[in-house]
Amino acid sequence: MINSNPLFLKALKREQLSTPPIWYMRQAGRYMPEYRKIRSKFKNFLDMCKDPEVCCELALQPIEAFSLDAAILFSDILTIPDALGLKVKFVEKEGPIFENPIKSVDDVNNLIPFDPEKLSYVYKAVTNIKNALPSYIPLIGFCGSPWTLAAYSIEGRSSKSFDKTIKFIMNNMDGAHLLLSRLTDACFLYLRKQVQAGADVIQIFDSWANILDNKQLNNLSLNYIKSLIIALKQDPVTSKTPIILFAREPSCDSKTLIETSADCISLYWSMNDFDIDIARGKTALQGNLDPKILLESEEVIKNEAYKILDRFKDFPGYIFNLGHGLTPDINPEKVKYLTEIVREF
Ligand code: CP3
Numbered sequence: 001m002i003n004s005n006p007l008f009l010k011a012l013k014r015e016q017l018s019t020p021p022i023w024y025m026r027q028a029g030r031y032m033p034e035y036r037k038i039r040s041k042f043k044n045f046l047d048m049c050k051d052p053e054v055c056c057e058l059a060l061q062p063i064e065a066f067s068l069d070a071a072i073l074f075s076d077i078l079t080i081p082d083a084l085g086l087k088v089k090f091v092e093k094e095g096p097i098f099e100n101p102i103k104s105v106d107d108v109n110n111l112i113p114f115d116p117e118k119l120s121y122v123y124k125a126v127t128n129i130k131n132a133l134p135s136y137i138p139l140i141g142f143c144g145s146p147w148t149l150a151a152y153s154i155e156g157r158s159s160k161s162f163d164k165t166i167k168f169i170m171n172n173m174d175g176a177h178l179l180l181s182r183l184t185d186a187c188f189l190y191l192r193k194q195v196q197a198g199a200d201v202i203q204i205f206d207s208w209a210n211i212l213d214n215k216q217l218n219n220l221s222l223n224y225i226k227s228l229i230i231a232l233k234q235d236p237v238t239s240k241t242p243i244i245l246f247a248r249e250p251s252c253d254s255k256t257l258i259e260t261s262a263d264c265i266s267l268y269w270s271m272n273d274f275d276i277d278i279a280r281g282k283t284a285l286q287g288n289l290d291p292k293i294l295l296e297s298e299e300v301i302k303n304e305a306y307k308i309l310d311r312f313k314d315f316p317g318y319i320f321n322l323g324h325g326l327t328p329d330i331n332p333e334k335v336k337y338l339t340e341i342v343r344e345f
Helices: 007-012 033-039 046-047 052-066 080-087 105-109 116-130 146-155 162-169 172-195 214-236 252-259 273-279 291-295 299-313 332-344
Strands: 088-093 096-099 139-143 201-204 243-247 262-267 284-289 318-320
Touching: 007 201, 007 318, 033 046, 033 052, 046 052, 046 080, 046 088, 046 116, 046 262, 052 116, 052 332, 080 088, 080 116, 080 146, 080 172, 096 146, 116 139, 116 172, 139 146, 139 172, 146 162, 146 172, 146 214, 146 284, 162 172, 172 201, 172 214, 201 214, 214 243, 214 332, 243 284, 252 262, 252 273, 284 291, 284 299, 291 299, 291 332, 299 318, 299 332
Parallel strands: 139 201, 201 243, 243 262, 262 284, 284 318
Antiparallel strands: 088 096
């Protein structure tokens, strides 16, 4: 049966629902044996992302395994820096490595213009996934926040503290802003193409929001996210597409996140009760189980999940999710169990 108004889209419109829609950040990935089987055929992870048929299969795996309420595009946030000529590859046990990271303001000035057509493999994956999904399951497209993309582009790899990046910003504030505005424009064109290809919802991942203090966060990250959201809301192609903002452990209150005009805020597990209450009814909310709970017994999982469901039961527009992504050490049986008990609540 065609359901023209899926639970997930209702929640994003802040409807009060008796059961929350459920999906998980990083729901497709290494914790699933089905994923690992396909992954083993590719040396470089990004080569796998460049195959739209494989991406379609991977995006559907968690939907088939757990009957979730939303699918997410299978791809990566580092497709944009790769298209800008920074040459990204993924090395086992090290994560992403950039062959041409940004080292100077000259490097920013000399960046090639972003050509959204270079990422046509992503839009093709979106269309394939959309065609393969039942019509009642919405598809989430995504990008990294301009700040998170800038941090990887300067650091050239993953890092705990991004020291090189922080030093670059301190010494080249104008260059950093130029890079951030270039990335904001690229994110806009990229997301617009994903929506044209069939994405129903957009999520912006500010995965490295946590390394900025409050002032830097506003100046270097949230300002650019705001511009990106304004541009999307003003464009006829994307104006009706709900936008979810995930910021990892941000050094700001929920009010500041709401001011970005995102339709939904994805809460990290450290968000305090006061801040959660402030956000009630102002935006849809998503989250925020600590993924580490999924390494515990069923009893602990049920206890912690029910605490969250109790907390959000009178919130209009609540989506069940984790505070960050599923990790490779999680047993898929626990994900299945969690999904079932949330539906039973
Ligand atoms: O279901 C899904 O969410 C899958 C789609 C997806 C991936 N990456 C696949 C992936 C999404 C939405 C992302 C986003 C992404 N990529 C983020 C933001 C999300 C977050 O968790 O904060 C970030 C920071 C990246 C960058 C990235 N991609 C890193 C740092 C790594 C290496 C991680 C590691 O532990 O090795 C990746 C690789 C990656 N992206 C994998 C997957 C399934 C694992 C790659 C592999 O199989 O080797």
